[in-house]
Amino acid sequence: MGKTIAIAGKGGTGKTTLIGLILRWMAEQDIKPILAVDADANANLGEVLDVKVPGNIGELREGMKSDVPAGMTKEAYMEYHIQNLLVETGTYDLLTMGRPEGAGCYCYANALCTKFIDFMVKEYDYVVIDNEAGMEHLSRLLMKDIDLLLVVSDPSLRGIRTAGRIKELVEEINLRVGTLALVINRAIDGKLVDEAYQLINEIGIELAGVIPDDPLLAKFDREGKATIKLPTEAIAYQEVGKIMPKIFPY
Ligand SMILES: Nc1ncnc2c1ncn2[C@@H]1O[C@H](COP(=O)(O)OP(=O)(O)OP(=O)(O)O)[C@@H](O)[C@H]1O
Numbered sequence: 549m550g551k552t553i554a555i556a557g558k559g560g561t562g563k564t565t566l567i568g569l570i571l572r573w574m575a576e577q578d579i580k581p582i583l584a585v586d587a588d589a590n591a592n593l594g595e596v597l598d599v600k601v602p603g604n605i606g607e608l609r610e611g612m613k614s615d616v617p618a619g620m621t622k623e624a625y626m627e628y629h630i631q632n633l634l635v636e637t638g639t640y641d642l643l644t645m646g647r648p649e650g651a652g653c654y655c656y657a658n659a660l661c662t663k664f665i666d667f668m669v670k671e672y673d674y675v676v677i678d679n680e681a682g683m684e685h686l687s688r689l690l691m692k693d694i695d696l697l698l699v700v701s702d703p704s705l706r707g708i709r710t711a712g713r714i715k716e717l718v719e720e721i722n723l724r725v726g727t728l729a730l731v732i733n734r735a736i737d738g739k740l741v742d743e744a745y746q747l748i749n750e751i752g753i754e755l756a757g758v759i760p761d762d763p764l765l766a767k768f769d770r771e772g773k774a775t776i777k778l779p780t781e782a783i784a785y786q787e788v789g790k791i792m793p794k795i796f797p798y
């Protein structure tokens with residue numbers, strides 16, 4: 549079983565951006581094979597990675613209710629289609645989860661999805677998961693064992709307190725986490741106020757690093773360019789390059 553890297557944090561703090569930059573860093577280190585999983589119902593990791601997403605697990609689960617041709621088993625249907633959902637880029641493969649199973653979900657379809665995903669995951673040395681905001685999603689995490697969980701926060705004290713609550717929740721729901729580390733994102737000039745450092749100390753969470761607010765990243769965003777294509781000199785990417793070797797589950 550490979551190692552798992554996941555991310556948590558309030559909405560809009562930069563989780564997807566950071567996952568994108570981590571995948572790029574891993575590719576540059578020649579770390580592979582990697583499965584990137586977009587577990588956000590409102591999937592957008594594909595855009596960050598400049599990958600066209602052909603479909604998602606949610607749609608496949610729906611399709612199993614009505615689209616399975618006569619004479620075909622559900623297993624065969626699933627095996628066939630799940631391969632098509634997986635985008636292979638040469639550096640990492642991307643799997644998009646789509647909408648989670650809703651009320652009245654067809655449980656057999658769901659169990660089958662889980663089975664195939666578990667099977668697929670075993671083929672990789674690393675699984676890197678982008679999550680949606682909101683702490684309740686943490687408990688739905690694909691894997692219960694996480695080697696590295698990054699909690700992302702903006703530089704505000706309020707944001708850091710939220711990160712502290714995420715840490716508490718992780719402890720409550722019995723996620724087994726190897727390294728849990730805080731990343732502060734979008735800090736002006738890459739600096740924090742003294743009170744922020746104090747609060748981080750009180751919470752007792754490892755501060756992996758502070759990523760500056762990067763005007764180039766914002767420009768890419770405005771112009772609809774994929775974050776993954778940032779030049780190496782981009783200050784946000786430079787910081788990711790400093791953070792990762794310290795905490796990466798080699
Ligand atoms: N260091 C940074 N400098 C400048 N802009 C940034 C930085 N990090 C993220 N952003 C921008 O902030 C916005 C939100 O980022 P992102 O989508 O990664 O957040 P998220 O936590 O994944 O959001 P959600 O909770 O909706 O999934 C994006 O427009 C992104 O380009």
Ligand SMILES: [Mg+2]
Pocket residue numbers: 563564565588678679680
């Ligand atoms: Mg996101």
